Amino acid sequence: MASVPLQQAMILAILLFALGLAGVIMRRNFVFMLMSIEIMLNATGLAFIIAGSRWGQADGQVMFLFILTLAAAEVAVGLALIIRLRHRLDTLDSDAANLLQG
Amino acid sequence: MNATFYVAAVIALLSTLCVISRANGVHALLYLIVSLLAVALVFYTLGAAFAAALEVIIYAGAIMVLFVFVVMMMNLGKATAAREARWMSPRLWAGPGVLSGILTVQLGYVLATGAVGPAALAPVSPRDIGIALFGPYVLCVELASMLLLAALVGAYRIANAELERR
Numbered sequence: 584m585a586s587v588p589l590q591q592a593m594i595l596a597i598l599l600f601a602l603g604l605a606g607v608i609m610r611r612n613f614v615f616m617l618m619s620i621e622i623m624l625n626a627t628g629l630a631f632i633i634a635g636s637r638w639g640q641a642d643g644q645v646m647f648l649f650i651l652t653l654a655a656a657e658v659a660v661g662l663a664l665i666i667r668l669r670h671r672l673d674t675l676d677s678d679a680a681n682l683l684q685g
Numbered sequence: 686m687n688a689t690f691y692v693a694a695v696i697a698l699l700s701t702l703c704v705i706s707r708a709n710g711v712h713a714l715l716y717l718i719v720s721l722l723a724v725a726l727v728f729y730t731l732g733a734a735f736a737a738a739l740e741v742i743i744y745a746g747a748i749m750v751l752f753v754f755v756v757m758m759m760n761l762g763k764a765t766a767a768r769e770a771r772w773m774s775p776r777l778w779a780g781p782g783v784l785s786g787i788l789t790v791q792l793g794y795v796l797a798t799g800a801v802g803p804a805a806l807a808p809v810s811p812r813d814i815g816i817a818l819f820g821p822y823v824l825c826v827e828l829a830s831m832l833l834l835a836a837l838v839g840a841y842r843i844a845n846a847e848l849e850r851r
Contacts, residue, residue: 591694610705622704622717625744641809641817645825659836659837
């Protein structure tokens with residue numbers, strides 16, 4: 584049994600993920616939405632680290648490495664999209680990007 | 686080690702709450718960096734020292750620098766000098782400063798007492814991770830490299846407005 588209670592660590596990961604999800608839903612600014620997605624990805628990585636620590640295997644941290652790569656790629660493309668939207672719409676409001684009439 | 690975990694967890698939750706509630710992009714970014722540092726400390730208490738180092742270097746370092754650049758680009762224009770002066774006031778950086786100060790004290794405590802990871806479990810060393818990464822997961826490494834290449838080309842193409850006008 585580890586000295587750090589893993590159940591509580593998992594609750595921390597769940598709370599961080601919920602906060603990120605709340606941020607994506609509540610904010611209307613593209614930059615803040617991207618930041619909230621980063622929080623969610625980070626919480627997922629935390630869950631993998633907890634599971635890897637629970638069984639003492641390296642797989643959890645390997646998966647964290649892949650999540651890190653994914654986050655870097657996602658941020659690069661997301662920020663490029665934000666720059667283009669800012670050029671085209673002159674605002675960062677996500678409600679203004681309604682050309683598809685979704 | 687338990688107290689270290691709980692304090693870092695509370696700091697992570699508090700700063701994340703501040704990230705999604707701040708109106709100013711730079712303030713939210715400061716809190717996001719503090720949140721990532723706190724999560725790195727949580728990794729360390731869980732015995733994942735290598736992941737904690739990567740979290741600080743890549744997440745709080747490289748990815749946040751991208752965010753800072755873009756937020757600064759978006760803020761150019763109206764009364765930039767006045768805003769810069771306002772950002773220098775202490776009460777704006779006091780919150781992230783206090784939280785990261787607590788994290789620094791914790792780091793000093795952990796380094797001084799030499800308490801590394803959970804006592805019962807063997808911490809996973811970078812060597813194990815490297816062997817796993819280039820053993821059973823080598824196909825995933827190739828896929829990750831393809832993903833990064835696609836993101837590089839895609840980000841260049843999307844952000845380059847000159848190409849569209851032609």
